[in-house]
Amino acid sequence: MLDTLMSVDEAIFTRRTCRKFRKDPVSPETLTKIIDAARYAPSSCNLQLWDFVLVNDPETKAEVAEETRYVHLAPVSLFVSYGNNYTRENYAWVQSAAAAIQNMMLMAHSLGVASCWVDTLGDVDRVRRILGLPAEREILALVLFGYPELIPKAPRRRAIDILLHYDKYKGRLNWPSSDDPEEWTLEQIRDFQMAKIRNGARYNKPVPSERDAVLEALGEFVHVQDGRWLDVLPLTGLYTEEIASRYPKVDLTFAEMTDQVFEFVQDRAPRTLRHELYPDAFHEGPEGYDVMSLIFRLEGYPRDERRQYLTTMRRRIKDDGQLFLAFVNRRSYHRPLRWMRGRIGHSGVEYALAPDPSLGPFKAATPGEIRADLHATGWRVRDRRHFFAVPPSDEIEFRAGRKGRKVKLAGQALTRISQLLQPVGPVLGPVARVHAWDVIPA
Ligand SMILES: Cc1cc2nc3c(=O)[nH]c(=O)nc-3n(C[C@H](O)[C@H](O)[C@H](O)COP(=O)(O)O)c2cc1C
Incomplete structure (x- = not known):
């Protein structure tokens, strides 16, 4: 025995x-x-x-x-x-x-x-x-x-007073299942992020080629040695971490919505960063920033909200400052990819197709939409890069990874097609999935 x-x-x-x-x-x-x-x-x-x-x-x-x-x-x-x-x-x-x-x-x-x-x-x-x-x-x-x-670290648990109800459900957590940010309030987005962070979002990894592309554009556009940098709503802090190590002398602040996310971002950063609470401290915050970054974050908020933060960012940036912006273009293979995932049941907020593993709603934008938002809030685009008119092979591998034989075979066929199309990639810019823009005050 x-x-x-x-x-x-x-x-x-x-x-x-x-x-x-x-x-x-x-x-x-x-x-x-x-x-x-x-x-x-x-x-x-x-x-x-x-x-x-x-x-x-x-x-x-x-x-x-x-x-x-x-x-x-x-x-x-x-x-x-x-x-x-x-x-x-x-x-x-x-x-x-x-x-x-x-x-x-x-x-x-x-x-x-x-x-x-x-x-x-x-x-x-x-x-x-x-x-x-x-x-x-x-x-x-x-x-x-x-x-x-x-043995991994214990993921945090939801507190008893949140999950236990007496006689009738009085839930404070109530999230839409949709991945469209227009259907979410800011409070719901905030609660959802906290729940996901508690579940150990740190174990998720981005697609390497996608991260490398964004960092390549960042390196091309932003040449500051020092000065003040505001990273807006970085969420998991994937790029905050990179900015902090690639620009070691800049005075880096990030704006986020909760203490939990502050802690999460700070944990992965190579040095101590400043942070400010979104929305209140952020909207009232000081001016004089040299650089701002907004990386795959426009897509996670309702349009009114993003116009509000773009307006505040414009107020707080120096007149000769610059904004590094990256977003996912809806008019790209993003759309069929999202549709195909929906076919195998991977739809809704839990499977939102965001580059930095999703911690909330995410709706890819069109370049026209983003240009209109920037124009309306006092910005203009100075330069742009685009990446991935066809899916890179590591993304296909990442998506097909553990999904079974049929998906894997389809993935291998897609890899071959995308390799064949690689040479014409640069002329397919308008339908590239990832856009990185160098934006300045208008
Ligand atoms: C129904 C169910 C399915 C799960 N499927 C997977 C899985 O496919 N892969 C995996 O790595 N973990 C899987 N898990 C483990 C959960 O991720 C894990 O239980 C959760 O993160 C909490 O961590 P803990 O078990 O250490 O408390 C699954 C758990 C349950 C209950």
């Missing part, structure tokens, strides 16, 4: 999702104890219609890996299926399977074994067929087990 190492209390509060496992195997005895914990989970009508498939055979694993590469991450890959044709009411079958998964993960943790609950399974019907499961045994998840190489 294996002894567990911790109390229920400790197991619940210290379990973490692990995504980096050591290669050492998990003994059959330990695995049996983990599966045993699943058997004792509650199930709707006590039907216990779960079946677990442990994938060990290298050939089967390779085939399954065409749909989900997660199977290569850990020594143990366990697929969880549940009978879907008895208790569909209120998703009782899903609830039952989830209870079993949670039992297994807690038991594993108490035995020193780390785990990861995975729903990124590609074409799940194909996985089911590869594993020989009948149609009525639907796969819900893959659970990875193994000894941990790296």
Whole structure:
């Protein structure tokens, strides 16, 4: 009999999702104890219609890996299926399977074994067929087990007073599902950002070619050595970090909406930065800035709001100052890409197609719209660069990455087409996805 190492209390509060496992195997005895914990989970009508498939055979694993590469991450890959044709009411079958998964993960943790609950399974019907499961045994998840190489920091949790309601729901968090900022208030955008930050947004990564393109344009347009720089609403601070290290002598301030985001941006910056609260401190803030930056942030706010901050920015910049602006052009492959993602269910704010991984609504703009906003708020465009008339190969790889075989094959075809079109890229400027503009006071 294996002894567990911790109390229920400790197991619940210290379990973490692990995504980096050591290669050492998990003994059959330990695995049996983990599966045993699943058997004792509650199930709707006590039907216990779960079946677990442990994938060990290298050939089967390779085939399954065409749909989900997660199977290569850990020594143990366990697929969880549940009978879907008895208790569909209120998703009782899903609830039952989830209870079993949670039992297994807690038991594993108490035995020193780390785990990861995975729903990124590609074409799940194909996985089911590869594993020989009948149609009525639907796969819900893959659970990875193994000894941990790296345990991530605990993501913050929503506070009890926000999520617990007495008698009637009095929720303070209420977000639209749409990714169109026109449907959001500033307060909702702010709350959503806080929630996402709490969930550890720092683990997300941008597409490298996109980041490099923006930095290339920044280097071409902005040559200051020192002076004052205001980075407006940088959100994750991806570019604030770059500005702080590429322009080490500038006095850099960023404007954001919450303490949580301040902390998040400051954490990744190489030096201590000033910050000011948006909107109040920002709109009342001092003048005299040499440079301002607004990088993929016009697209995240309602149009009235962005005209307001462009107006304030104009007031606060020196007459010979400059604004570095980058945005995603809606009249580009952005539109079909967004449509295709919608077809596989990746739509709405949770999947907003923003360059810096999305922490809120995002609607790509047209150059005409942006020009009109700038014109109306006292700015004019001095120079411009554009990038990616066709998707760069790392973006295709990034998007197709863990999505399954069909998407990957489509991605490979697209990579070939985009390589063929590369030479004509420069003349396709108007339909390029990323635009970077050098903007000055009018
Ligand atoms: C239904 C479900 C699906 C998940 N799918 C994935 C996944 O596909 N990939 C992944 O890395 N993590 C996945 N996770 C893990 C969550 O990201 C993780 O539980 C969350 O960030 C909280 O972290 P914690 O488990 O360490 O508390 C999933 C979790 C659940 C409950």
